[in-house]
Amino acid sequence: MNEKKLEERKKMIYGLLCDELYVPMRTKEIAMLLDIPKSKRQDLQEVLDALVEEGKAQVSKKGKYQKAEKVVKEGAFISHAKGFGFVCVEDEGEDYYIPEEYVGNAFHGDQVRIELLPPSKGKRREAKIIEVLSHDISTVVGTYEKSKNYGFVISDNARITQDIFIPQGKDMHAVDGHKVVCQITSYGKKNRNPEGVITEILGHRNDPGVDIMSIVRGFDLPTEFPEKVLNQATRVANEVSEADRAGRLDLRGVTMVTIDGEDAKDLDDAISICHKGDGYELGVHIADVSNYVQERSALDEEAKKRGTSVYLVDRVIPMLPHTLSNGICSLNAGEDRLALSCIMTLDAKGNVIDHTIAETVVNIDARMSYTSVKKILVDKDPAECKKYQDLVPMFALMEELSGLIRKKRMQRGSIDFDFPETKIVLDAQGHAVDVMPYERNVATKIIEDFMLIANETVAEHFYWQEIPFLYRTHATPDGEKIRKLATFIGNFGYTIKGGADEVHPKELQKLLGKIQGTPEEDFISRLTLRSMQQAKYTVECTGHFGLAADYYCHFTSPIRRYPDLQIHRIIKETLRGRYNETRREHYESLLPVIATETSRLERRADEVEREVDKLKKVEYMSRHIGETFEGIVSSVTGWGLYVELPNTIEGLVHISTIRGDYYQFVEETYELVGERTNRHYKLGQRVKVVVDDCDTMARTIDFVLAEDEDE
Template sequence: MVTEQQLLDFMRETAYKPMTYQELEQHFDIEGASEFKAFLKMLNQMEEEGKVLRTRTDRYGVPERMNLLRGRLQAHAKGFAFLIPEETGHPDVYIHANDLKTAMHGDTVLVRVTNKGFDGARLEGEVVRIVKRAVERVVGLFQNYESYGFVIPDDKRINRDIFIPKEDMHGAVTGQKVVVHIVSYPEGRAAAQGMVAEILGHKDDPGVDILSVIRKHQLPEAFPDEVMAEAEAVPDSITEEEIISQRRRDLRGMNIVTIDGEDAKDLDDAVYVEQLPNGHYKLGVHIADVGYYVKEGSALDREAYARGCSVYLVDRVIPMLPHRLSNGICSLHPRVDRLTLSCEMEFDEKAKLVKHDVFPSVIRTVERMTYTNVRKIVEDEDPEVSARYAYLVDSFKLMKELALKLRQKRMNRGAIDFDFVESKVLVDEKGVPTDIIKRERTIAEQIIEEFMLAANETVAEHFHWLRVPFLYRIHEEPNSEKLFNFMSFAANFGYVVRGKGNSVHPRSLQMLLEEIEGTREQTVISTMMLRSMKQAKYDAEMTGHFGLAAEFYSHFTSPIRRYPDLVIHRVMREVMDNGGALPEKRLEQLHARMPDIAQQSSERERVAVDAERDTTALKKAEFMLDKVGEEFDGIISSVTSFGMFVELDNTVEGLIRLSELNDDYYHFHEQHMVLIGERTANVFRIGDEVRIRVARVNMDEHTIDFELIESKSRHNGRDFGFDIRKKRGRGGFGAEGRGGAGRSDYKGRKDGKGGRPGERDRGGQPRNGGDTDRGARGGRSDRLGGRDSRPTERFDRGRRADRPAGQGTRGDGRADRHAGQGMPGAGRADRRTVTGIDPAEKQAYEQYGASSTQQLRGGYGRDQHQHEERLERDARYERHNNGDAVEHEADAFAGDWYNQGEFREQQRGRRGRKGRREEQGRGVNPYEKSSSAPQPRGKGGINFGAGQGNAERPAPAKKEYDDSNWVDRLISDAEQEADRPRSFDFGSGRGGYGRSGGNDQGGRKPGRDGGSYRGSGTSGGKKGRRTTSESGIFIGEDAAKARNQGESAHKAARQKGKANSKTAKFVRKKR
């Protein structure tokens, strides 16, 4: 019988062409009715799961061979999403909100790649099919509308409210947090429908906040009865017979200790160090043998697999295993016998590993030590604590000595060590936060950290060379583009990262961290470095750990709280019991299961980290709730285009919005990460000390707003060499309105030039006195860089626009001006696509992403979420870091992709509404009424010949054209169209193909979107009219004439070097 993998491998072969099920049956020699029935069942199931596709001719193939990708959606609160492909190494694919169909965050979908970015790496696509729904339950705020209700999801990535019929409200009232079970998913304009499954309580009730986070992330609390029954059957002590029968090494006579935090209960690791007669160090790391009690395939094992890891929230722990195991027989309590797996290592005087051994053992720890007491012994030399543990003092000093040598050796090989400050929120018995304290990283924490790293590396290498299936912890090298962006960012502060091309050894990055230690830019450079790296994850193949500069690494030391460690323990025991090898059949079983365990464990780890961050941010906001109006000292931790983040001494972080800075108008300089005052030249930069007042606390978003009282570190922009002056601008062309108003310099020394006159209009007037952001009279509120006479609140909108240097305003909202020079309106709008931007802007985009140049987006530049919020805070203003020093979540979700998402939304220009135009210049809106007034013809346009229409011609097929060879494509299409019958009745006017979409003979043809075409000629005595196809091309009857005209115009355009001819392009008409 053919297997699923065999079928997929066959379909992925280069020579494979889609086959029918009969052809597949013949190829695999399937005989017998039962075998054929099983084959069809497997084929249908694979089709439902999206692993294979069936064409219209009932032929089967794999998605990747049909320009389709299968993967998981990661949505964003602003509506767009990215596909995370299942295909290893494939770049993520951006999906516009209009192309998501009804897919939701987390869904498994099939996506067709529709466009490749100008750099070839940034892909764009559309959802073709939803394979599997991920969202089954939603936690949110209930709103009652009498005959029906809606639930607003807490997870902003689910941007559709859930409709609740009256009969499914189940007593919920407005203001309550509820859990909703999805009954039907959104379809077309219809919202998703659900029923209230659980009422958590009013949003302000004690405990509801944490409970909402637990339900939001679907964290399991209570264990199933079957699991609890197995846990109760586990003995709470061990016998001598067990020790002897399992041939465990007896280490109960050694001074082995545990070192943990004061509130730790699951003690799964213990250590011992002694100095050998030859001067070497002998280190023993002993880990609880959880795999002995949790058998593979048992109810305990299945539950541990589903949970993945323990989750440590602010006020509780959600364990991976029941407390009877995690806090009982598997916890290494002092002075009781416990079964363990031990890794003993011998290091020479330079901390080089010279010998190691891995074996099952039994231990009896002598003390339950805390980090605080160990620090008092080895660092503070506290006499009282030293006297209490006098028989262990020498051992602890030896531990310190070895740990420092191991650390130095690790740093020398290039391991990266991020030293971020972490905090802990203390709560009372009701869950109310009482204090926030910093978590110190003392020598005691470093001792355990270094010993666990050494054991993990040793175990990983040991079993790698045994060639047995294993789970590894890997950290891939950073993406070359992100690494280059970081190196450029660091260079702005005067730091050079050594490397070859786009490849950097981790040692170079660690050297940079050492160089910036103690400087005011340490935080921002460390954070940006962390963002440039990929996430660490679990994998069945060992590819190395970049952050640790280690060739082999695994997680072996925490089997009570991490499922991969538990799996590793079972494999280790099985290998040791079988003399270092496994039977072939068992090897195949393990090889098949390890990738799935790695993926599941990585996903559950991310869920746990998200939940922990959510509860921490929630409680920090609650802690500051009664401190509104109070003043604190803080340090600027981040600077963005919409404000600056200030971190207080207790690690609480809040935002000072630009709209709250009333002493000046500030500009954001992204390369230097500073805000500079336009009038005073005052500078705010990272590391500056400020005095703030707590202004607002938003408990729904878990955010805090500050007001600036005093800056203790005043700088002047000129002191840093910043040129805060801008050149005199020039107004834009008008389109049935006045020209744009000119722009003066910041100090008002010079007036800007008036705008050039539009068609039948007078030019704009210059402005005096440095009124730098006045829009053209009569202009629209959405024009690039202008502002409405009655602005509305949107994000942190200031009163003036951040416009590029020397750039005038647009007349009547129809023409985008570029670099100080307006462009004609009426269909000749500069659409600001990738191919149409200024070379300097394009270079900035390629290097830093769309957010580096605010020219790429209209409106107020300060309104846009810059990368400080997008990458790290995710609208919660919380810095992301976790236990693994080199792991980071932000890149997985947004990263530079947020920049791309914003940019693609502008590029596609599909968010317009009737009677309005998109911010980025869409030409003339197809829904505006046509004007009979003649319009200027676009430069670089090509006219295709005139001809008489014929009503029998079928509609031309829709085509999209790229910008690289559009003329050749049009010529080819003209030849193909010549022999077809004509379909529309139109006049003899000639349609223009250029930036303006102009008309030669009195007609009017809209620009960007394509729309109605009105010819001035006659056909059968009547005015002709045709509706443009998606390409918006008018093809005359005489194809040869059209070709000659096209070639002539193209050659002329090239000779004159007109850049605009390269950007001419129509998009498909409004659906």
């Protein structure tokens, strides 16, 4: 049947299926009604199949046809800078694509009702927005552009594609280039912009720090503490008294140190260590923040609202006021401090064979830095060793035990992604003047190992107590992602044993071991990381896949993480014998909410930190336009090559800029291949690039291949 005839038949039969007098009907009944002979039944079936495929008709299990019912769903609208968008429906794996003509007046973040469109062959499911149910975004941060009698705010968020109209008298006397916070008063209609009023001027876009503050405010991060919270922090931040020490295990005579970055001011963990028989006694001592932040107090409510401290390149947005986080709750050397200690006995192989959890009072002997401990243990620096000569044996013992703990963790399959972090150096004006990789060293690994073992020990202890608790869990990777990973690494001769739905972390650990030192190490490591689930807080102890741990929680950072503060309260109630049925019921209702909300706030903090880093990297590279760098191809896509430089900065070489040939993307091997020259650009390949353009608004860097690469 030719296409024209098929369309005519489809219209006729669809009209019949719309008539409620006849439907539902089998093929035979439709043929009889339309007087179609048996010889033409195959043509009829072709028409019916086409109507079903287009979503205009539906067929029951008994083979009866009728007009398809409209499928309506609800979800969150995610706008795209190019005008189209997606709707994410909860508990469904795939988002629905919304073509630009069906977006209507929906605003990024809105909860909307959608109607599914008939499926198109080879395309993802499409839908149109039929109703806006509620708005998620009420304020916008952006740049003000002034006209004679009115102005517009151009959002920093590229997903908010409409400029916000600001009527005369609603602009707080902002001028061109001011970064502002705008309260939306109307979300607009078709062919009419949203409208708003400026509520705050952050400063001019060229003023120091305004660029970062714009990102912070764009994510609705609280930056100032309410006066009530600050007053309460001042009142409770008294020096440790005799009454405070009463009933606590006094560890002030035990040698212990803090080891942190040079710039750290919130020192919430200290370490003590000594030989015990053939093994070791390791003490992990954590600031007793819960002694000063009482449940349901103004301080507690503000900490819960923030969820976590946020560490940016030019500032820290703390969970608690500095009076506490840098003062009485910080384990400052030479000062009595209240702590919650996990004191573990380990055998000669690094196994925890006994432990005690206690409320303690401590006095830190020395405030050490990672750099200083590295100088002592690795560099054997004479000056540093002499300065801390009484503590050098202690650091050697730490290194010894840390190695045993790490070896044991690796044996069970713990996955260690050793990516260099980025260190961004700013000048006095807040401009990025250097970007460099910040590598872990022996001291950072010692602290990491000791914090992990303490977190595991506390989690296991309270799991067997069978009381409500907050755990840090990490689910087994999604089977489909592991299958894709296995297919990809197969191109490089690597394999993952076991089925995709039952992969063991040890298999991924083995993979990382095999690729160590190879050109493909970095991108396979990143791809492996992307194939894994996101860790989160839960009330169920389902284990931590990445650490290959059956029991895990966050116990060691109550100054900067709310879940740690919360479980400290539970721990102390059990230690003091105050835990009862009433408290059980209280925590059973409270903890699921805290787990969900703190997981969300953690993701928000991570996103803010990433966006600020991206902004400063773009700013740094904007001073190097036209310069040539050597990097490694870190990702290959249909639109080009991503190249990562040694300083961790990544940029895109768009496929349209690669001269000398027409390049096709080969998905199976993640390569761009020239049609005429058969030249390959693949993952891990070293290339020279020239910085072509930097967009601070979009936070993107464009590279082009250096001329000798194009030849």
